[in-house]
Amino acid sequence: MDFLQATWDIIWFFFWTFAFIAYLMVLFSIIGDIFRDHTLSGWGKAAWMLFLVFVPFLTALIYLIARGKGMAERQMRAAQQNQSATEQYVRSVAGTGGAADEITKAKALLDTGTITAEEYAALKAKALR
16 A cells, blocks of 8 residues: 555656646746737736736736737747847858859959959959869
């Protein structure tokens, strides 16, 4: 009987640990969303935070029901902004086309008269090396 009781105690311990960690993740997501929302006034943010401190479980449930759709939209918008910023950074670091791109840019400079034919030939030779 002691082995069975110990087994159930371990199972319950893992269950409640999982539930607590899941609750903390939801709580921190809500706190992040409160401060990410630019349409919510400072007083509104303060009220939500106050209720999250004193009545956390009920407030989290009400917040998810009342503002869950907006929360998802704000999170999606933030993810898209991060994705586009990452793509823009990679493009700026990686360059675009190697030798062909450098020759094209040099030809454009030659056509506008910014560089001479000799400078164009030197840039072309440098790009082809």
